[in-house]
Amino acid sequence: MTTTTHGERGKVTVPDLGRMKALEQRITMITAYDATFARLVDLAGVDMILVGDSVGMVVQGTANTIPVELDEMAYHVRLVSRSQPKAMIVGDLPFGSYQVSPQQAVESSIRLMKEGAECVKLEGGMVMADTIQAITRVDIPVVGHIGLTPQSYHRMGGHKVQGKKSGFEAGGRERLLEDAHAVEQAGAFAVVIEGIPRDLAKEITQKLSIPTIGIGAGPDCDGQVLVLHDVLGLSELSLKFTKQYADLRNAAIQATEAFVSEVREGIWPDDAHSFH
Ligand code: KIV
Secondary structure, three states: OOEOOOOOEOOOOHHHHHHHHHOOOOEEEEEOOOHHHHHHHHHOOOOEEEEOOOHHHHHHOOOOOOOOOHHHHHHHHHHHHOOOOOOEEEEEOOOOOOOOOHHHHHHHHHHHHHOOOOEEEOOEOHHHHHHHHHHHHOOOOEEEEEEOOHHHHHHHOOOOOOOOOOOOOOOOHHHHHHHHHHHHHHOOOEEEEEOOOHHHHHHHHHHOOOOEEEEOOOOOOOEEEEOHHHHOOOOOOOOOOOOOOOOHHHHHHHHHHHHHHHHHOOOOOOHHHOOO
């Protein structure tokens, strides 16, 4: 990433992220789904903004990410890209937009890139190798996502930590190592590793040449990602692997309560905020 003579940071690029791993500089990624919050997290200096399909759970009120549609992701990528962040915009491919065939995946990726994504993210390891290859062949950079892959909700029986048991079946420890290698071999430039034991995340991070970005995967990854609503304390749930850095939920409730009470008591609006 370049810095101008005025000390402003330049646009974060794919090669920058590879360099950050080599220099052991930790990568930061956070989700955002609209221009307002994308601007705020960019001002905070985050490296990557993930327009995640977590939008389903934190904005749309769904129980998991499965119902999220490509049209909806395209819309949110468009909103985020209008903020023109220095951070790299990652467009998340939602369930059903890439699993049918590599061709479908390329078409869906092109759709998100046209809306302003600068790379795409998709879930799955070995089984997605051909798909990742097809997308990278048309020069669309890909971020992989392995471990607890939320779109596998029904196979996993919920949002369950993966890689605790040994084995080559989906979610097994050895299989996750194979998944990580497959994603790298297929051409992904980074991989999100979610919900796996710390020691396995460390092993994957040491074995891969591409950056690993962890969530619920311990501190030994090359970077970390969190969902914005968890960071800001907007979510009702508090999960073990997230951290709440602010309490905007209570701040929002209190501000609205104050508005409601001032209107009811005839305090707001006052003369100073009225036109004459
Ligand atoms: O959609 C999302 O927010 C994600 C993160 C949990 C990595 O995929």
